[in-house]
Amino acid sequence: MKIKLFALLLFFATAQANAQSLPTTKPEMVGLSSARLARIDTVMNDYVRTNRIPGAVALVVRHGKVAYFKSFGKRDIESKSPMQTDAMFRIASMTKAITSVAIMTLYERGYFLLNDPLSKYIPEFKNPKVITLSPKGDTVLVPAKSEITIRELLNHTSGITYGDPLQARYYTQAGMTVGLTPTDGVLKDKILKLAKLPLISHPGEEFHYGMSVDVLGYLIEVLTHKTLDQYIHEAVLNPLQMHDTYFSIPENKASRMASIYRFHDGLLEKATSKYFPYPAPQHYFAGGAGLVSTATDYSHFAQMLLNKGELNGVRILSPMTVELMTRNSIGDIFIFTSFKHNGIMGDKFGLGFGLRTAQHTGYEELESEGQFGWDGALYTRFWADPKQDMFGIFLSQMENYWDENLIGKYRVLVNQAVVAP
Structure with a gap:
């Protein structure tokens, strides 16, 4: 009986663990080159070695499977804590994408x-x-x-x-x-x-x-x-099993937070956010910022979008709604913002996402038309590419660092690794 009980508990524990992350595969099984993905390691390690970033987590998913998932550098330089793939990051404006999905669930219910x-x-x-x-x-x-x-x-x-x-x-x-x-x-x-x-x-x-x-x-x-915190958890985070995404971080997870850094006299210096002073409990739930998340958690959100609104049998939005959100909704209006360099935003905007709808001379990078995504001011990014059935996530924690182009290089490094459908 004890053996059977142990086996049963192990089964449920394994099932729960599998449910909380996307399946992993060898890159070649999903049309990616391992050798070419290794170029990400070279660039990331160089940025860490030369003290241009403290650390980072990078994740690539194609055809619904994790093909690349690594951490680099330090989560906290002063304590010499290594960056881990389960590190928690202030995702800043990547919160906007989640809030946009949340409001569209109410749109679908006739509100x-x-x-x-x-x-x-x-x-x-x-x-x-x-x-x-x-x-x-x-x-x-x-x-x-x-x-x-x-x-x-x-x-x-x-x-x-x-x-x-x-x-x-x-x-x-x-x-x-x-x-x-x-x-x-x-x-x-x-x-x-x-x-x-x-x-x-x-x-x-x-x-x-x-x-x-x-x-x-x-x-x-x-x-x-309801508070925004309550509704986002009910409508998006809990159904997608994003159990490491919060406005207020539980005390037992606070040690996983990646520290924020900035440049001072050419050196990395720890910075303190004046807006969301974690790990203190939050009461201001900003729809446009404020969430803390992990690469694994955000991969559930990105995969749901690539799946046209569904993940693991749980539907958040209808396919038509995701299509509406990821097509140009601003017509001929020109996007002008300080975040526009290096093609980060794309050339148009949908309902919650920057979009690449065309290639432009002097603006073109290695990317697909139809890709969508968004960034965070503390040096985070995700983008999803329906044409390649792939998405990438990059998470670091740097203040006022958008003049640096590592975050743009990362997308190129991911896309150049595609060698087969």
């Missing part, structure tokens, strides 16, 4: 239509104003031509930013900082302050990256009468 005005659900956004410049160069507020819609929040054409210089005076008067809003208090308080601030452009006319997805986070709270 709203994409063209609904935001003010229908959050009346404080009624009658927005837009900043313009007078002939004398003074700022003047004019009525917006239209209300902000939910679609425009998803594709960053709402006119809401992280605080354009023209908006600085209005942000200061409202007690808001230019940039990511401080993460004290709760989401509702910040969004209702934001609702009173002028837009940088008329809704639907220009792409401006900013707090639009934070507004979607609060919209989720309004529609569900």
